[in-house]
Amino acid sequence: MRIGVLTAGGDCPGLNAVIRSVVHRAVTHYGDEVIGFEDGYAGLLDGRYRPLDLNAVSGILARGGTILGSSRLERDRFAAACDNAKELVEKSGFDALVPIGGEGTLTAARMLSDAGVPVVGVPKTIDNDISSTDRTFGFDTAVGVATEAMDRLKTTAESHQRVMVVEVMGRHAGWIALESGMAGGAHGICLPERPFDPADLVKMVEERFARGKKFAVICVAEGAHPADGTMDYGKGEIDQFGHERFQGIGTALAYELERRLGKEARPVILGHVQRGGTPTAYDRVLATRFGWHAVEAVHRGEFGNMTALRGTDVKMVPLAEAVTRLKTVPADRFREAESVF
C-alpha cells in the first residue's frame, strides 16, 4: 500500500513521533510505501510530497515541531478539491491518508472521508479538548511546561509577597489551566467553562494573607472571562496601531487584583512556550501508539475513523463523533481542583 501522512494546524509536541511510528509500522511490518505531504493540506492539494523511509524519520522521536511542516486550511480551495476527491487521490496515488491534527484538521478529514477518500485521522491538540479520546498528545507537555513555570513563580511570589497571575493556553476549554493549576499548586483557577468573579479571588487572597501566607498564584486560561458585570476589562478596544489594546485576561486580571487588593500583582503570560519543544515521555508513548494503530486501521480498512485513547486502550472512533462538540472541563473536575486552593 501507499500511505500518505500530513500534519496540519498549530504546533504540538508529539507530531514527529506519530509520523515516525506510522513509517516504522507501515514499512517494516507491512512493506508499505509512505509519503509525507508538505505543509498540511496545502501539500495534498498541490501534490507536494516526499517519500518517508526509515532514514527520513530517524532521530525525530524527541523533537518538537513537525518535519512535514504545517499550514492553515484554505477552506474554499479545500472544499472545491473535495468535490473532486477522486482526482485528488489519483494525483498523489495514495491508498490511504493519515491526517494528524486538531478539530479543524479532523473536520476537514471528515469532509474528505465523506467525499470518498480513505482516511484514518489522528487527533492532536495541546488543549485536550477533542471529544471521544481520554487524552491527546501534546497536552501533557503543555501542562508540564506550565507547571514548571508555576513552581518557579511561587518562590518569587513568596519572597516578594506578591500575587502572580499566570495565563496559560486554552481558548475554549480549560484543561491546561485545570491540570497545571492543580499540579503547580495554584490558589485560584479560572476556566473558559466557568465565568469567574474577581471578588472571589480577592477574598481568597485576603484569607491567605490573614493566615500568614503572604503570596498567591492564580492560574488563568486565556479564554477565561469574568462573569457579567463583575469587572470592566476593556475587551474590544482598538489602539492607534490597529491592535486590540486588551492585553489578555491574565494582564487585565492582575491589574484588577492589584487595584482591589492594594498589593502588587503581576501577570505572566506563558504563550507559545507551551506548544513547542521536546514532548514528555507520556506524549511520545501516546503519539507512537496512535501512529501504530492508525496503520493497523488502514490495513483493516476501517476508514472514516480516528484513533482515540479509552482507558489504557487505543480504539477507533468515527470522525463524525469526534468533531461535533468540544470536550470541556466538567464541574466535578473543577471541584477536585478547588479543594486544594
Add this chain to the structure above:
Amino acid sequence: MRIGVLTAGGDCPGLNAVIRSVVHRAVTHYGDEVIGFEDGYAGLLDGRYRPLDLNAVSGILARGGTILGSSRLERDRFAAACDNAKELVEKSGFDALVPIGGEGTLTAARMLSDAGVPVVGVPKTIDNDISSTDRTFGFDTAVGVATEAMDRLKTTAESHQRVMVVEVMGRHAGWIALESGMAGGAHGICLPERPFDPADLVKMVEERFARGKKFAVICVAEGAHPADGTMDYGKGEIDQFGHERFQGIGTALAYELERRLGKEARPVILGHVQRGGTPTAYDRVLATRFGWHAVEAVHRGEFGNMTALRGTDVKMVPLAEAVTRLKTVPADRFREAESVF
C-alpha cells in the same frame, strides 16, 4: 471525623501530594481532623502520630519522599494487631484510615478492613503493576527519568559507536521498561513477562550496523531474564564478601552482547534515581485526585475500597479485587513497542 493517614513501602513521587490533598479536602470542606501516622504501619501499631493541618502540608506538593516516613511491614506484629483491631482503632481514636502504598500495603489494608477497621486505600507504585487502576502515580515520573537518561545515552552511544544496555526498575512487571523504552527510542526492550533470547538482540544490532546505524540502545527491566538455555549469566553465585556476584541483568547482558558482537557494550543501571524527587505534573494531578476521592469515599462510608483511575474518572474498587494479581504488560502492548525497534 478523625481521619488517619499513613504511607508505607518504597519511595514514590506523589506521596506528599496525596497527603496534602487528603488534608485540604477533609479539613477545609468537611471540618475533619486529620492525623498522620509516622513510618507507615509501625506508627499505627505504636500509636505514633501527629496532627496534620493546612500548615503541616504547606509547600509539599512538589516534593518527593513522604513527610510521614515509611517502613517495612513487620508481618507478625501486624497480624497480631489485626486480631485486636478494635483496640488498634481506639488507641489513636480515628474514624477512618487512609493507607497509601503498594501491593504489600494494600494487602495489609485489606486485612485491617476484614478485621473491621474502616479503611480506604490509595494505590502507589512506580511500577504501575496494581490491577484495577489504569495508572498509579509515581510511574510517570519514573518513566520520565528513564526516558531522559536514554535521550542522553543515545548521543553518546552514537558518537562512540556503542551498544548501551539501560537497566530500569521493574522486578515483576515491565511497564517502566516498556514505556521508557518506547519514549526513549530503544532498539530492544526486555521485560520480565517475556524471556528474551540474546540472539535476537544480536541480530537486531547487526542489522542496524548493516543499515549504517552504528549504535543501539537496549532497555531492560531489572526483572527481565533470558529464555532457558539461551545465556549463562551466573545468577545465584555468592562471592567472598557474601554478596551475590550476579551484578544484575543489565550488566550481564552488556557483557554477553559485547562477547557475541565483538563491539563495545556498556551497562547503565539507573537505580533509585527513578523513585525519588519531584513528581511530574501528571503524577501530582493523579495523586491529588486520589486524595480527594479517598476523603469522599470515607464520608460516603465506602470502606474496604481503594481509589482507582478508570479512563478519566477516579472510581472506588474493592481492595480484594486490586491485590489478588499483578497487572503485567500484555502481549499487544509489547507488539506496539516492537514496531519501532
Add this chain to the structure above:
Amino acid sequence: MRIGVLTAGGDCPGLNAVIRSVVHRAVTHYGDEVIGFEDGYAGLLDGRYRPLDLNAVSGILARGGTILGSSRLERDRFAAACDNAKELVEKSGFDALVPIGGEGTLTAARMLSDAGVPVVGVPKTIDNDISSTDRTFGFDTAVGVATEAMDRLKTTAESHQRVMVVEVMGRHAGWIALESGMAGGAHGICLPERPFDPADLVKMVEERFARGKKFAVICVAEGAHPADGTMDYGKGEIDQFGHERFQGIGTALAYELERRLGKEARPVILGHVQRGGTPTAYDRVLATRFGWHAVEAVHRGEFGNMTALRGTDVKMVPLAEAVTRLKTVPADRFREAESVF
C-alpha cells in the same frame, strides 16, 4: 562571634544556598552564632531576627526564594539609622553583618560600612551586572530558563513559519539576552547597551527566508530600545486605567516586524519565571562558595568588602569598587554572538 545575615532586593536563585553556607561554616567550624534578619534591611532596622542553626537551614540548598524574606529599602529610614550605627549594632548585638543583595543592597551595605558597621557583602543579581565579579549566582539559572524557552519556541516558530520575539530580563545590562540568545540560537539579539535598528532585523529575517529558513527567533532584553528615529513604539503613553500602555519592547518589536515583514511575528515575555525556582548546579556552587568566603572574611576582619569570583577564585573586593558602575556587555562579547546569527 555573632553574625547577622539578611537578604534584600528582588528574588534570585541561590539566596538560600548562601544562607545555608554561612550557617554551616560559621557554626560548625567556628562555633559562631548566626542570626537571620527578616525581610531585608527592614528586619535590621526593626531588630526583627531569628536564630539560624543547622536545622534551620536543612533542606534549603535547592530551593528558590529566601527563607529570610526580602523587602525594598526604605531609604530615608535607612539613612537615619546609619547616622546611629552603633545603636543599630547594639540592638541586635551582632559582631558582623552579611547582607546578600544587588546593587542597591550593596550600596546600602557600603553606607553601613562607612558608618562603622562591620560588613561583608555578598553580591546577588540574576542580571550579572555587578562590577568586580566575573559572575553572580542567579544569572546561570535565569539564562538556563530563557534558553529552554527558546529551545521550545524554535520548533513552533519553524512549523508555523513565524518570527518569535522573546523578551528576557535585563533593564540596564544585556547579559541574560546575550548568553541565552547565544545558547538558544537566536538569530538576532537586542541589548540595552546597543540601540538597535529594526531595519537590520528585517534584513536578517528576509535573508533567512531567502535561504529557505522559514522562521526566526529574536532575543530582546527588556531594556533594549531602538536607535533614535528608527521606530515609533509609543513609549510613555498612559491608558485609561492609569497603566502605561507601552507593553514592553518585545511586544512593540513583534508588532513592528509583523508590519514591516508582512509575516506573522509573535512576542513571548518570559517575565518572573526567570528569577524563581531551583538554582542550577553552577549557581548553587557559586552561592555556597560566596557564603563560605564571607565567613572567612568576617573572621579575618576584612570588613567593607564583598565576595567576588575572579577566574576560579573567590576574592574579597572593596564594596566601594563594586557599586560605582554597572558591568555592561562589551562590544567584543556582542561580536562573538553576532557571528552565529
Add this chain to the structure above:
Amino acid sequence: MRIGVLTAGGDCPGLNAVIRSVVHRAVTHYGDEVIGFEDGYAGLLDGRYRPLDLNAVSGILARGGTILGSSRLERDRFAAACDNAKELVEKSGFDALVPIGGEGTLTAARMLSDAGVPVVGVPKTIDNDISSTDRTFGFDTAVGVATEAMDRLKTTAESHQRVMVVEVMGRHAGWIALESGMAGGAHGICLPERPFDPADLVKMVEERFARGKKFAVICVAEGAHPADGTMDYGKGEIDQFGHERFQGIGTALAYELERRLGKEARPVILGHVQRGGTPTAYDRVLATRFGWHAVEAVHRGEFGNMTALRGTDVKMVPLAEAVTRLKTVPADRFREAESVF
C-alpha cells in the same frame, strides 16, 4: 582559507556547538571553506572528510554527540603520519586544522603542530581537568546531570532511612564529584586527589543519625580510593568471565558502609548519562565562544595554541602548556565543600 575540523575522544556535550560556531564565523565573516574530518584523527589520516556549510550545521547547537563522529587514536599510525606531515596536509588541502578534544587529542595536536601542521586546538572534557583553562565545556552539563540525580536520591534516602553512595565520573580528577557533591548537598565527597578513610564516613553518618537526620548521601568520583590499609575492596580480582570483579568504588564503598554501620547503604552508578545529551546553556555559550576564537586565531596565524577561558575572557595558550599536567582539585576547594557536609 580552507579550515579542517575534527572531534576526537569521548563524548562531551558542546562538541556540535563548537563545530557550528567555527563554520558560522569562518564562512560568514571570512568567506572560508570548512571541511569536517570524519571519526576524529582517523578521518584525517584517511583523507575522509565532508564540506561543512551553514546548512550542514543548522539545528545542531543543542544536540549532544558530534555530527563528525569520533574514534580512538591509533597511536602508531598517527606517529607515522606525523613524520610525513606535509603529505597529510596536502592530501586534504587544508590551511589550518582545528582539533576538538581532551588531553589525548590535544597531545596529538601538539605533535602535529611540532611537525609543522598549522593547528589551533579546542579543549574538551567533561572532567574539567585540562590545565590553562578555567573551565571546559561539557563539565557544567555533567555536573548538572549528577546534581539532579542527587536531588532525586535525597528524598528516597530520607524516606528509606538509607545511606546512598553516588558514583560520578572522574578517573584522575575529582571536579565533577566536588561540584555536584556541593550542589547536590552531599554529606561526604571522595576524590581521586585525596584518599579517604571509610572510618571518617562512618563517623559522619553516625553523627547525622544522632542529630536526627536519618539518611546520608555520599558522592564518590570513580577514581577515588581508600587510604592504604583502611579498607579491603578486592580491586584487581578477575572473575570466571574474564571481567574484573571489582564493581567500582561506589559499589565497594556502599557494601563497606553497610557492613560497618549495620544500616542499608545503596550504590548508584550514574555512568554515561553524564556525558551525553543536550548541553546546558553555559556549555553552549562556552563552546560557541571557543569556536569563534579558534577561527580568529587561525586568521591571526596563532598556531600551536588552544583556546582557554581565563576569567571572562577567551585567550590563546600554547598547547605545550596545556597538556603537560592534569588540573586537579586543590586542597582549598575541598575545604570549601567540606564545610557543608
